[in-house]
Amino acid sequence: ITLHPESQMLYCPVLKVGSTFWRRVLYALDTNTPIHTPYDIPIQKALSAKHANLFSELKTNKVRTEHFLENESLKMMFVREPFTRLISGYIDKIFAPNPYFWSVIGKYIIRNFRVNATEKSKKCGHDVTFPEFIKYVIHSEATNNTARDAHFTPIYDQCKPCEIKYNVVGKMESFLNDTTFIMNNIGFNITLLHARNHSKHNKKQQKLEALTDAFNQISSEDKLKLRKLFLPDFKLFDYESTPAYI
Template sequence: MRFNNPYWRAIRRCLFIFVAISLLPLALVYMVRLDQAYRLKGYEYVNESHLPVLPEDAVHTLAPIDVERVEKRMERRRKLLQEKCTEFGLDVVGNDTWHKPNAWEFLVNKKYHIIWCNVFKAGSSSWMYNFNVLAGYSPEFLQRTKEVFLTLARERYPRLSIEKLREAQNDSITFMIARHPFERLLSAYRDKMVFAIPHSYHDKLGRRIVRKYRSKNLDMNSPRYPTFPEFVRWLLVQIKHGSVQIDMHFVSSTMFCTPCLINFDVIMKFDTLDEDQLYLINKTGLSRVIAPEWRNAGKGKNTQELLQSFYSKLTPKELQGLYQYYKYDFELFNYSATSYFNLVTENGT
């Protein structure tokens, strides 16, 4: 055919070269803009792995902590945990949920040798983001995706048996984040009940709680979601019926992570999280890979006024019921409930 003669082949080659040269500036602009976008988010790419990492100027901000002082803090927390576990007999393996090691909720990153037990409403949003970055998801994808971060994480971090978890711990750092039980519970209530996504599981659960626990005498202006006392009454019934699985957002941290039966190298606390997580990032050598950041910070940090306004509505019996369930969280992680009991006593509720 005439299009296969040398003349037409030369024409096609020239046309190809012309198109390639024309598109090159557009490709360069795209690459520059993409690079700028990541730098604005605090990330840049490593050519070999395409793993998002921190730029050098951000790395320096991770260094100024007193590592020795934080290490001593961690030693005190581990020592107290061990003493309390022995005191309450929680370090003895048994068949109930308090004495059975629970490896189900751990995320194990073998590449970076870091293991996390994800206690919900205790810095979990921030570290779920970090673990997804460590799993290879790009920050750009995580910014735009509509997928639940936990769902994404479980695609890369399969659940392990206790034997496999302990094997992974041999060359890894295992950590968890503790939070005052009553702060954590209020944060979970507000997130999952007050701000429940319409038609979600927790929205439907809230409506069931309202139907069952709301007095007929309440005025028409009562919220569609359960009030805090209504929610607490429901939760105490779930606790009383031990056969019912407590929602992972409300469950005791001690039951969830079984820290008396699984060794933890680092115990961070929500109230010292800024410094604790810098210590962990430095200790794991991940200062060029992940950065500490607060996600859901607006809902997560409760002021004392907010705590008082909610817990003052409970009766001493209801507060005592909550304390008995979260007692091990208070004891193992050195938290106090005294101010809360004083609050309901002063209010005469």
């Protein structure tokens, strides 16, 4: 969770739900530097901003922490349909070339969830299938083991919405409109023309076909386990737990 006292804003970043965009926005607020669009800011700069470490400091001061959690004028988070977020994470971190994730997650998945894996696959971790990835997600969450990764964990477990009273919960599916609302709320004038409208960015039919193809590869047993695992996200954030593509 990140804090920006000057704008009276608390934000829970969720990976694969526009978090890099909002980290850039917070950096712009920190530096008070005029920018045309948040995408002008290199992500490494955004990650090093002073707000990134504020919550770690606050955790050692119970009184100050409670003040921020109870009195901040804007407590916000963004959510995304759970299964869409999972497949986005798989494509970005596991399927597409990503040496770091191949080494850390890919090799782990192949060694634990593939029968008769080749030495090349065990060594490289480069060819994890979507069904294998889903088995990893189910197992890592069920056992709460060290192989868990925040890109693939349920949102409720990261942002604790039952403990923190968020007054703005934006959605990836309406990212541009929700972001505009928040910007107006905090009085931050910035060009959002380059912020991707995630509700229209991909053609809906192509997206539906890709989701259907991916989840058709998953066994009925694993679909049930996955749905149960993410059920709090479905219920809390008003998503259908049995979408058409399942």
